Amino acid sequence: MDNIQDSQPVEEKKASHSTEARARKAALLGAVFLMATSAIGPGFLTQTATFTAKLGAAFAFAILISVLLDIAIQLNVWRVIAVSGRRAQELGNAVLPGLGWFMSILVVVGGVVFNIGNVGGAGLGANAMLGIDAKIGGIVTAIVAIGFFLSRRAGMALDKALVVLGAVMILVTAIVAFSSNPPVGEALKNTVMPGTIDLLAIITLVGGTVGGYITYAGAHRMLDSGAGGVEHLAQTTRSSVTSIIVTAVMRFLLFLAVLGVVAGGVVLNTEGNPAAEAFQAAAGDLGMRFFGVVLWAAGISSIVGASYTSATFLTRSSGSDNKTQNTVTIVLIAISTLLFGIIGTAPATLLVFAGAFNGLVLPIGVTVLLYIALFRSDLMNGYKYPKWLAAIGILGVAVAWFLAWRSFGGVFQMLG
Template sequence: MTTPTPDASGATVAPTAPGTPHGDAGEDLPRKARASRATLLGAMFLMATSSIGPGFITQTTQFTVQLGAAFAFAILVSVLIDIALQLNVWRVIGVSGRRAQELANEVLPGLGWLLAALLLVGGVVFNIGNVAGTGIGTEALMGLDPKIGAGLSALLAISIFVSRWAGMALDRAVVVLGALMIALTTYVMFVSNPPVGSALKNTVAPEVVDSLAITTLVGGTIGGYIIYAGAHRLVDAGTTGPESVKDISRTSIIAILVTSLMRVLLFLAILGVVAGGAELAGTSQAAAAFQSAAGEVGLRLFGAVFWAAAISSVVGCSYTTISFLTSSTKTPARTRNLLTGGFILLSAILYLVLGKAPTTLLVFAGAFNGILLPLGIGVMLWIGWTRRDLLHGYEYPRWLLVIGTLAWLVTLYLAVVSVQPLIDLMTS
């Protein structure tokens, strides 16, 4: 009797029937197809849930309070930029079958390790905030002490990676958590009764345009490690090469749309409360907004959403950060998983020592990643334009490179103009 076995990434591989040559027509193709779909779905939600963390909720709430309905324009611009950039990054990494830092080292020796070091800084800052977020979530959900809640949540996240079925556990966990966040936030959005007409008008004719808000959104959605999360997962699972372009592109777009859906739902939920004249006081404006919209039930829902956002981001951030510090071919999967668990443990210890991450730190992390974003994106676009050898002879669509380059120039401009506001944010 044969049983499913995990592949190098921990994903389940269907067994071959006795007497059937491996890889022949007798192989269990339906099961392989299901495993492939599960991997694509997992990669999509890994990227989406990696971006929907405590910083995501904090940033969205803060800018909605500051800008009101005009924040809709910043969301639209960030979504368009995100799609243009993610299409290119996922395609370059997916077609080449190599991680971002490995490709960067091929462009210029040492550049990949510089990129990894910079992303490590952002990853550590974000993960301290993510671990802190799990404590905030469990406190709002069940009244548990934040440090105890964060410690238990960290242990849960670590268990995903020390499991023998790490890849399968990772894929399923992020899908469930993502669906939970969307469902609960949708309910609060309807209850808060937002001024949808005003939001739609400001989407194309904004009353205020805030470059820092756009940079922070882009940085928080695909900045730093986030844009590489799903693409690296596909590499580890073996969904690579020119023949996988269709799956890679479709998955990358849907991942951004899932993230954008959550952003819009949260924005409208908060906007409904703000437009109703509620004062969002207390240590968490988001918690106050959920409670104002749905009372005590709303506060518990906030706890569930915030915890789900935080724990999924702990998983995604840790997985992707370690993927930048290891090799997809030379580092055994078990070693990578243990290192990922160790990174989660380190983040939890730093949180317990430093205390909860303040709102300013979470907003800073998003803006910092937005400023660093042009470096990694620039390398990926350079490969698309000039290094066909790294893409196994794949004929890269020029139109895609053009829109990617235009979006990259926008991120470069936003990064430059946001330096001073970011300095002001940290010194105020």
């Protein structure tokens, strides 16, 4: 009898640890899909379709290089934020007073520009999917997004919704890619032996995948959920890479879907909605409905991701139950929706510009984090940063600076 009584607390502790482990895994999965679905927005669809129409199979090389840069950058961003236990702007201010707020301004501006397109994209998705007015569809979608942050269990609801939305986008796009019958062999060849190398395409992809607010989306969500810390670094590393792989799978499937259409002789209007044209050409009216599903899912997940991450740059770290942060997130969604109502649907050029602009912003923040990793052990709680990780981070950010410098003029010429 005594043995039974003694064993009960042990069993309870085991159950408690098991519950905590499951919760931590769910939180990290949510962080993975927050980062991935933040990247897979209307701008993502437009950028991919635009550059595929322009470069054809050679665009595969730009995708490969951008994925490698993304992994190098995200490994370091997640690691520094996890070990330090601080958000990016807090680390920036610790290095140089005001630097963190400068980073915040850049992130929030880029996030709002993207979010105008996100709301508009969700509206167009609702129109293609259900036939309702695009403006009404955008506003209703924004209201649904606000609903996530009004929930008492906002974090859990958000994590589950993003996983579902990400899975839906990948599945539907895979169906369309199969229908378009793309020249897979030519795409694979150009992945390593491209006929054309376009630096602007690469910096735009990097900016649209891990630039601006997207750089910090998953890492800040991980921190808010309590899944950071040195003791969880193995899971953090896997999650950071997984988030890029999820995005890369979606990017390549979309590329193949559009490539099949372009290779078949269809000329896409890159000034309009090239992704929608590609889906319709590949699968007819059903393809347009599929595009509506993907675009709506991309729109609402990116509305959530852009607003949430921007809000984390305007508030202090205080755990997952942060009413002020949720309020700021709601305000940012409302502002983006209001601007959408005034400006209307963002044209393809603006969405591509937003990705390229975020690519210019990207190396600034990552350089700050790498400096902290290498020279500010006080901010890293005495953690000895791995040399191999610092090396690939320095290589990645050096390439990002080079691409940003070479592409600077081209980015702003997009608007002229």
